[in-house]
Amino acid sequence: MVCESWKEKLDTYLDGEVPEQEMRTFDAHVRTCPSCAADALARVQMKRAIQVAGKRFTPSADFRKRMQQRVATKPKRNLNFGWMLAAAAVILVAGVLTTTYLETNSGRYLANRDHIFSEIADLHVETLASSSPVDVVSTDRHTVKPWFQGKIPFAFNLPELQDSGFSLLGGRMTYLDQAPGAHLIYDVRKHHISVFVFQERSFSLDSNSLNPKLPSVAASLAKLPFNTETWSQNGLRYFVIGDASQADIDSLAKLFKAAS
Amino acid sequence: MDVSGADLKPDSFEELAMPLFDQLYNFAQWLTQNRDEAEDLVQETYTKALKGFSSFQLGTNFRAWMYRILRNTFLTSRTGLRVTMTVPLDTDEEGPELAVEHETPETLMFERSNRELLQGAMDGLPVNFREILLLCEVEEMSYQEIAETLSVPIGTVMSRLSRARRALRDRLRPGFQEAAKADIATRTLVRGTNHGL
Numbered sequence: 001m002v003c004e005s006w007k008e009k010l011d012t013y014l015d016g017e018v019p020e021q022e023m024r025t026f027d028a029h030v031r032t033c034p035s036c037a038a039d040a041l042a043r044v045q046m047k048r049a050i051q052v053a054g055k056r057f058t059p060s061a062d063f064r065k066r067m068q069q070r071v072a073t074k075p076k077r078n079l080n081f082g083w084m085l086a087a088a089a090v091i092l093v094a095g096v097l098t099t100t101y102l103e104t105n106s107g108r109y110l111a112n113r114d115h116i117f118s119e120i121a122d123l124h125v126e127t128l129a130s131s132s133p134v135d136v137v138s139t140d141r142h143t144v145k146p147w148f149q150g151k152i153p154f155a156f157n158l159p160e161l162q163d164s165g166f167s168l169l170g171g172r173m174t175y176l177d178q179a180p181g182a183h184l185i186y187d188v189r190k191h192h193i194s195v196f197v198f199q200e201r202s203f204s205l206d207s208n209s210l211n212p213k214l215p216s217v218a219a220s221l222a223k224l225p226f227n228t229e230t231w232s233q234n235g236l237r238y239f240v241i242g243d244a245s246q247a248d249i250d251s252l253a254k255l256f257k258a259a260s
Numbered sequence: 261m262d263v264s265g266a267d268l269k270p271d272s273f274e275e276l277a278m279p280l281f282d283q284l285y286n287f288a289q290w291l292t293q294n295r296d297e298a299e300d301l302v303q304e305t306y307t308k309a310l311k312g313f314s315s316f317q318l319g320t321n322f323r324a325w326m327y328r329i330l331r332n333t334f335l336t337s338r339t340g341l342r343v344t345m346t347v348p349l350d351t352d353e354e355g356p357e358l359a360v361e362h363e364t365p366e367t368l369m370f371e372r373s374n375r376e377l378l379q380g381a382m383d384g385l386p387v388n389f390r391e392i393l394l395l396c397e398v399e400e401m402s403y404q405e406i407a408e409t410l411s412v413p414i415g416t417v418m419s420r421l422s423r424a425r426r427a428l429r430d431r432l433r434p435g436f437q438e439a440a441k442a443d444i445a446t447r448t449l450v451r452g453t454n455h456g457l
Contacts, residue, residue, distance in 0.1 A: 011421065011422060011425060012418060015396065015403070015421075017402070017403050017418075046425075046428075046429075047397050049375070049378055050378065050382070050393060050397040050398065050428075051397050051398055051400075052375065053375050053378040053379045053382065054286070054290070054382070054393070054394050054397060054398035055286060055398060056286065056289070056290070056379060057285060057286045057289035057290070057295075057298065058282060058285070058286070059281065059282060059285040059299070059302070063285075063299050063302075064281065066303075067278075067281060067302070067303065067306060068278065070303070070306065070307070071273065071274045071277060071278060071306055071310060072274055150376070151375070177282070178282040178283065178286070179282075
């Protein structure tokens with residue numbers, strides 16, 4: 001069969017490891033051959049499934065902290081007279097160096113926090129752009145909540161929405177900084193709002209550093225093209241984000257806070 | 261993650277190595293299949309890498325270098341030595357590809373939406389198949405990066421990856437467990453009969 005030679009190389013093609021010219025020929029063939037297209041689709045699904053299933057284990061916060069401390073330790077150097085002179089010089093400029101160090105650390109810290117908010121916004125947009133934004137489609141919180149059982153390493157409560165104006169569309173698993181979490185999608189007056197729930201310990205930042213009442217956090221959130229709210233409760237970090245009004249975002253957040 | 265000489269500062273190790281921490285840990289636990297052993301393996305990897313950082317070749321792939329240290333450390337550990345006793349040999353011989361089926365292992369798996377089924381099948385793979393699948397699909401390494409990490413030629417990467425995928429698909433076929441048990445029972449019976457002769 002003509003397709004046999006294609007099938008032999010199908011995995012290599014899907015891994016993007018065949019030369020560009022051959023890639024184009026392959027693309028053209030797959031478009032016209034139902035058998036190869038079906039095979040390619042099945043293999044792509046398998047690749048995606050392995051990718052999700054493969055991200056299975058996360059280190060504990062305690063282990064991360066220990067490793068961070070270990071790696072941050074500078075290598076020992078042999079002391080000699082030259083080094084002692086250098087050490088004296090270092091003492092003289094200690095104040096300047098300390099200030100610089102704190103500024104650098106502060107820069108990294110703020111960059112990390114901005115990165116988290118930016119990722120949340122990306123996850124929200126990417127999901128809504130998808131043709132199948134939710135993996136569990138249900139308006140019933142008693143269906144959606146148990147769906148997460150065994151998929152994420154924590155439990156959380158979903159609020160009762162009766163007469164609130166909000167409706168639950170469904171949920172899906174998500175990842176942020178390689179930590180698993182829950183992504184729930186709500187609707188209010190045709191606006192979609194995402195609620196993300198992660199374990200607080202998944203983040204390298206302490207919980208207070210994400211407090212939106214801090215002016216620096218408020219400034220970070222203000223940069224996003226969405227209204228947002230974030231808080232920590234019972235060891236879990238919640239993010240609510242969407243293009244609905246800030247009042248709607250706050251109302252949904254309030255319902256979650258009351259349910260937790 | 262290529263590192264040029266100009267960028268290599270004394271404190272670069274932390275900046276380069278810590279972003280890989282979660283993925284290295286995930287890879288370590290897949291290899292060891294034990295949380296404590298995975299922590300020991302990651303800790304030893306970082307200690308070795310920190311010590312050898314000055315000898316790290318500038319301009320080469322830092323991520324592949326870290327994974328290579330972790331893997332070599334694993335292979336010389338007690339668990340690593342035990343699991344590699346049963347690793348199938350790499351051969352260039354490939355069996356014929358199966359024709360497209362209406363009910364492929366892939367479609368069956370998706371119908372069941374069973375991630376645990378896939379994880380269980382991956383757990384059961386020989387360690388050299390498991391690691392190459394993780395490097396390709398989870399870490400999204402190129403064949404060149406995988407070759408550097410495993411210290412094997414690209415041709416071996418391709419053939420091993422192909423065999424790993426086939427082995428995984430076989431494990432996802434319905435009745436795999438039953439067939440494996442039946443096979444063991446048959447072999448035991450034959451062996452017993454032969455002893456009788």
